[in-house]
Structure formats: structure tokens, C-alpha cells
Amino acid sequence: MKNKLKDLSDSYLGLRVSDGAGAFISGFVFLYIFQIIIIAISAILKVDLKNMPYWFTYIMMIVNQASLICAVLAYGKVAGKPMLKTCRINRSLSLKQALLLPIITIVCIMAFLPIAEGFIYLFSLITKETPSVGISIGESWWQILLSILFVGLLPSIGEEILFRGCVARGLKRKSYVFAIIMSGLLFSIFHGNAAQTIHQFLIGMVFCYVYFVSGSLLSSMILHFCNNAIAIILEIILKPYLVNVNPTTVIIVYVVMSIVGFIALYFLLRLFMSITKKERNIIEVDKEKNAWAKDFIRAFTIN
Numbered sequence: 001m002k003n004k005l006k007d008l009s010d011s012y013l014g015l016r017v018s019d020g021a022g023a024f025i026s027g028f029v030f031l032y033i034f035q036i037i038i039i040a041i042s043a044i045l046k047v048d049l050k051n052m053p054y055w056f057t058y059i060m061m062i063v064n065q066a067s068l069i070c071a072v073l074a075y076g077k078v079a080g081k082p083m084l085k086t087c088r089i090n091r092s093l094s095l096k097q098a099l100l101l102p103i104i105t106i107v108c109i110m111a112f113l114p115i116a117e118g119f120i121y122l123f124s125l126i127t128k129e130t131p132s133v134g135i136s137i138g139e140s141w142w143q144i145l146l147s148i149l150f151v152g153l154l155p156s157i158g159e160e161i162l163f164r165g166c167v168a169r170g171l172k173r174k175s176y177v178f179a180i181i182m183s184g185l186l187f188s189i190f191h192g193n194a195a196q197t198i199h200q201f202l203i204g205m206v207f208c209y210v211y212f213v214s215g216s217l218l219s220s221m222i223l224h225f226c227n228n229a230i231a232i233i234l235e236i237i238l239k240p241y242l243v244n245v246n247p248t249t250v251i252i253v254y255v256v257m258s259i260v261g262f263i264a265l266y267f268l269l270r271l272f273m274s275i276t277k278k279e280r281n282i283i284e285v286d287k288e289k290n291a292w293a294k295d296f297i298r299a300f301t302i303n
Contacts, residue, residue, distance in 0.1 A: 015086055020170025020179075023075050023083070024186055027162045030071035034063050054143060061150045065158030072166055087165030091216035094279045097272065101210070101219060104268050105226035108203055109234070111261030114254030116199040123194055144236065148229050156224035163187050163204065164211045164220045176212060183208040203227055209269060213276050 038060055042049055047056050076083030123129075163183055171179035184204030188197050211220040 015081065015083075015166065015170035015173070017171055017173050019075075019079060019081065020167040020173075022079065023072060023162060023166035023170065024190075026071040026075040027068050027190070030067040030074065031064060034067035034070075038063055054146070058146060058150050061154055065154045068158040068162045072161055075166075083166055084161065086169060087161055087217045088215055089161070089165065089217040089221075091214075091218070093214060093216050093218050093222075094275070096275050097214060097219065097279065098222060100268065100272055100275065101222045102226045102230075104206070104210070104265070104272065105223055105230055107261045107264040107268060108206055108227065109230060109261070110257050111265050112199050112202045112258075114258040115202070116196070117254065119198045120195055144232070147232055151232060152225050152229035155228060156221045159187070160207065160211075160217055160221045160224055163190070164208055165217050168208045168211065172212070180205050180208045180212070206265075206269075210272060213269075213273050215276075215280075 039049070041047075042052075042056065045056075047053070052060075072083045163186065167186060168179045168183040171182050184201045184207075187204035187207075188201040191197075191200055193200075207220040207223055210223055211217060213219075
């Protein structure tokens with residue numbers, strides 16, 4: 001009886017759609033407040049924001065991610081809800097689940113990169129400008145390692161707590177599909193970078209999917225870190241070879257890569273669902289029309 005009352009209480013007092021929207025708005029507000037503080041500090045230290053030294057770039061990254069966590073804590077305090085606790089950041093993953101996530105990341109990049117590059121090319125044709133990612137990796141080994149740490153690790157914590165742990169978890173009250181799509185869309189809008197718009201939208205949906213399926217925020221954090229880290233490594237490795245490449249060759253490679261990536265992603269996400277169900281002892285349901293949706297809900301709700 002006590003367990004049923006606790007489940008009913010959690011369901012009633014848990015995050016709602018309004019909480020997801022409130023957390024997102026809070027993230028924007030706190031980010032801008034912290035950005036104003038950074039601008040003030042840069043003025044005092046006489047730092048050129050158009051040509052920032054690496055050490056100041058790293059400080060900005062720390063401050064940006066700290067602002068998102070502060071936004072979550074502040075909204076939780078105002079709303080009277082334990083936002084970090086409801087993120088399920090403390091739920092563990094199995095070894096099989098964890099090992100599958102980097103592979104999922106690689107096929108996501110294969111599938112989404114050609115589409116993202118096509119969008120960038122179209123954007124440049126319309127605006128006569130080529131959008132930039134806006135992140136300087138550096139050339140020395142220590143700058144690259146720090147880039148992997150700050151660009152890879154920090155966003156995988158702060159952004160996942162906000163977008164998956166709070167925003168998506170609140171929006172799922174409407175529906176899981178709605179939460180997944182909106183999570184990717186808001187994730188893309190939040191960054192405001194034309195060069196990353198398509199990739200962030202698509203990869204944001206995958207982050208949300210693995211979070212819902214596994215019921216653990218660690219899954220989307222690992223996926224997010226792998227995505228950022230692999231992107232940095234690929235840029236370093238491939239940059240010398242992307243000079244004077246035949247455009248026709250690039251198009252053919254991109255088309256094949258995207259098709260293979262989407263097919264592989266489909267089967268890997270199904271495998272991730274299957275592994276999660278076995279790890280959580282979820283009983284198979286009859287393969288009716290909406291069986292996948294029932295599996296999806298069970299995977300996320302069973303403790």
C-alpha cells in the first residue's frame with residue numbers, strides 16, 4: 001500500500017510540461033546573466049572577446065555549463081521540486097549498455113554529418129556566408145586534451161541535466177514522441193549556431209531516446225561526451241585530407257555514409273532497447289500495433 005501511494009505521489013508531484021518549459025526558460029535567463037558577468041570580467045581584464053586566449057575560452061565554457069545547473073537548481077527551488085533527483089542521474093547502466101553507446105555515437109555521426117554539411121552548403125548559398133562552429137580546438141597536444149575535456153565533458157553534464165533530465169522529462173507528460181522531438185528542437189535552438197543546427201536537432205533526439213529507454217541520465221551523458229569528443233578527434237584527423245577534394249567524390253561518400261549510418265542506427269537503437277529490457281527483466285509483450293510504445297514506457301518507468 002505504501003509503495004502504491006509513493007508511486008501515486010511521484011506521478012502527481014513529478015515534472016510536468018510546464019516544468020520542462022520553465023526549466024528551459026530558466027536556462028536561457030541564467031545563461032544570459034552569466035554571459036553578462038563574463039563580459040564584465042573580460043572588460044576588467046581587458047580580454048579581446050573576438051580573439052580570446054585559450055584560458056579565457058575554457059573559463060567561459062565552465063561558466064556556461066555552471067549557469068545551466070544553477071538554472072535547474074533555482075527553478076527547482078521556486079517550483080518546490082527536486083529537479084536533480086528526478087533526472088535519474090544516479091541510475092546505473094549495465095556494461096553492455098555503456099559499451100554500445102560509443103558505437104551508436106559513431107553511426108549517428110555517419111548518418112547526420114552529410115545532412116548537416118548539406119544544410120551548411122545551402123545556408124552559405126543563400127546568405128553568401130559560411131557559418132562557423134565557433135570553437136577553437138588548438139594545435140598542441142595539451143590544447144587538444146583540454147578541448148576534449150571542456151568541449152566534450154562539461155556540456156555532457158550541464159546540457160544533459162537541463163535538456164534531458166528536466167526539459168524532456170517534463171515534456172514526456174504530453175507524449176514520449178513529443179518530448180523527443182521538442183528536446184532535439186530546443187537543444188538546437190539553444191545553441192543558436194547555424195553550422196550545428198541540423199546535427200544538434202537529430203543527435204538531441206537520439207540523446208533523449210536513449211535516456212528514456214535506459215531510464216538513466218548517464219546514458220545520454222555518455223552519448224553526448226562521445227559525440228563531442230569524436231567530433232574533435234575527427235576534425236584533427238581529417239582536416240589535412242579535406243583540401244582540394246573532388247566535390248563529386250564527397251557527395252557520393254556522404255550519400256553512402258548517411259544511408260549506411262541510418263540503417264545501422266535503426267538496428268543499434270533496437271538492440272539498445274532489447275538489452276535494456278533484458279537487464280531490467282521486462283517481459284516481452286505480444287507484437288501488436290503499439291507494442292514498441294509499451295516497451296518504451298516500461299523501460300523508462302520500471303525501477
